[in-house]
Amino acid sequence: MEPEVLSPADLPDLLALCRAAHWNQTEADWRRVLALEPELCLGIRAGGRIVSTAAAVTYSPAEGFPPLAWIGMVLTDPEHRGHGFARRLMTRLTATLDGRGFAVQKLDATSMGLPLYEQLGFLAEQPVxxxxxxxxxxxxxxxxxxxxxxxxxxxxxxxxxxxxxxxxxxxxxxxxxxxxxxxxxxxxxxxxxxxxxxxxxxxxxxxxxxxxxxxxxxxxxxxxxxxxxxxxxxxxxxxxxxxxxxxxxxxxxxxxxxxxxxxxxxxxxxxxxxxxxxxx
Ligand SMILES: CC(C)(COP(=O)(O)OP(=O)(O)OC[C@H]1O[C@@H](n2cnc3c(N)ncnc32)[C@H](O)[C@@H]1OP(=O)(O)O)[C@@H](O)C(=O)NCCC(=O)NCCS
The missing domain is CATH 3.40.630.90 (Aminopeptidase)
Known part of the structure; x- marks a missing residue:
């Protein structure tokens, strides 16, 4: 189960994931992320549907500074958690961002996601x-x-x-x-x-x-x-x-x-x- 690039055809699965997690995101929110950075929206498929996701949007730098990638939509279907899907997606996504020169990567972590992000080298900046x-x-x-x-x-x-x-x-x-x-x-x-x-x-x-x-x-x-x-x-x-x-x-x-x-x-x-x- 390798990470794949998501597309608008996956929207029903992506929305089902959001609803199962009681997230506030709507179809328009996922469409926006898919449109902004189509190649940075990743998912893992199991049983024919997307069960885990991670995505990034990017921001241009002020002069003399590196660009920023902001990671979000890190979500695994409750029945598929603990199988290393989020780890695989985050490892792929951060490596892709590193390769594209995004020297600064940020995210807002829930307590469930935080241990994984720490293992991938993310450090706490401030509460939200x-x-x-x-x-x-x-x-x-x-x-x-x-x-x-x-x-x-x-x-x-x-x-x-x-x-x-x-x-x-x-x-x-x-x-x-x-x-x-x-x-x-x-x-x-x-x-x-x-x-x-x-x-x-x-x-x-x-x-x-x-x-x-x-x-x-x-x-x-x-x-x-x-x-x-x-x-x-x-x-x-x-x-x-x-x-x-x-x-x-x-x-x-x-x-x-x-x-x-x-x-x-x-x-x-x-x-x-x-x-x-x-x-x-
Ligand atoms: C956070 C989340 C995405 C992890 O997804 P996952 O696919 O289960 O994650 P993985 O299987 O790759 O495990 C990654 C780490 O998550 C933690 N984790 C996974 N399953 C866990 C469980 N059942 N209990 C406690 N921690 C668990 C562990 O730290 C694990 O690291 P390990 O492999 O060294 O033990 C998932 O729990 C989720 O969707 N949570 C709700 C939404 C959310 O909070 N998303 C994060 C937004 S920042």
């Missing part, structure tokens, strides 16, 4: 938290926000450290996805299988982030909402709490890079919501 807001009757008013979205690279590249301008527009591909700009920030949102997803949100100030979060909640106040954030950004936590969110899960952001490779500077204090565990 999922916050959840339950449906509320309280109406939230949006103000100071304009649409449509335009990628603010002058904000996003220094904040994230790499260029996400290929990913960000693709997040609007999903039916029901939306995005907005305000002075000093932008935010995007997309539907999920379990909850509406708020993120990414990059903002130069908590006030700008608050306007953007209010914009999203005004549209989704009657739904469960997920918001994944970096707890090192205490302002993001405080804002999420003030808007009725509570932390429900902690993952570990991990990085794999050879000694001597340096990462570009980034500004976590401007990242109010990440783009997704599968995107960074």
């Amino acid at each position: 938290e999922r916050w959840q807001r339950d449906p509320s009757r309280k109406r939230i008013q949006a103000s100071g926000v304009v649409e449509p979205f335009r990628c603010d690279a002058a904000l996003d590249i220094p904040a994230f450290g790499w260029d996400r301008s290929r990913l960000l527009p693709s997040l609007l591909d999903a039916p029901g996805a939306d995005a907005a700009l305000t002075e000093g920030g932008f935010a995007m949102g997309r539907p999920g299988a379990i909850a509406a997803y708020f993120g990414p949100c990059a903002a130069r100030s908590p006030l700008a982030a608050k306007r953007l979060a209010n914009w999203f909640l005004a549209r989704h106040h009657g739904e469960v909402v997920f918001w994944d954030l970096l707890p090192h950004n205490g302002e993001a936590q405080a804002l999420a709490r003030s808007l009725g969110f509570r932390p429900v899960r902690t993952l570990v952001r991990m990085v794999r890079r050879p000694p001597g490779v340096t990462e570009p500077p980034r500004r976590d204090e401007h990242i109010f919501a990440i783009a997704g565990f599968e995107f960074g």
Whole structure:
């Protein structure tokens, strides 16, 4: 059972895996990953269906720094776990990325995935938290926000450290996805299988982030909402709490890079919501 490159024909299997694991990803989410990096979406087939996956998206570097690969969708069907499938896929994927010059590789690890990633040379960088807001009757008013979205690279590249301008527009591909700009920030949102997803949100100030979060909640106040954030950004936590969110899960952001490779500077204090565990 060797890793193979996935294709859109595998979507029914990929969605079945997500539903069995109670993941929030939708068909549009898998389609996006397949479209962004078709050769970096790997799976293992057993009994005629894909039972294990791992995929990567990539980001261009700021001048003088290495490019970044972000690994996600690492998932094995519950009945096929413990047979070395995730190890085989991750070994193949990291070797492919090494060969293509992706000297920095990152991912957001669950406690189930973490031991494997450690064995493959990933080191903990910082925690990542999922916050959840339950449906509320309280109406939230949006103000100071304009649409449509335009990628603010002058904000996003220094904040994230790499260029996400290929990913960000693709997040609007999903039916029901939306995005907005305000002075000093932008935010995007997309539907999920379990909850509406708020993120990414990059903002130069908590006030700008608050306007953007209010914009999203005004549209989704009657739904469960997920918001994944970096707890090192205490302002993001405080804002999420003030808007009725509570932390429900902690993952570990991990990085794999050879000694001597340096990462570009980034500004976590401007990242109010990440783009997704599968995107960074
Ligand atoms: C994490 C996950 C992808 C591992 O998939 P898998 O195909 O079972 O993994 P492998 O068989 O290759 O095992 C890799 C490592 O996972 C751990 N592992 C696998 N099965 C395990 C089990 N039954 N109990 C505890 N740890 C287990 C071990 O550390 C193992 O390393 P080892 O071979 O040295 O013991 C799978 O458990 C899963 O889909 N979990 C839910 C989704 C998730 O958390 N994904 C990770 C996102 S970052």
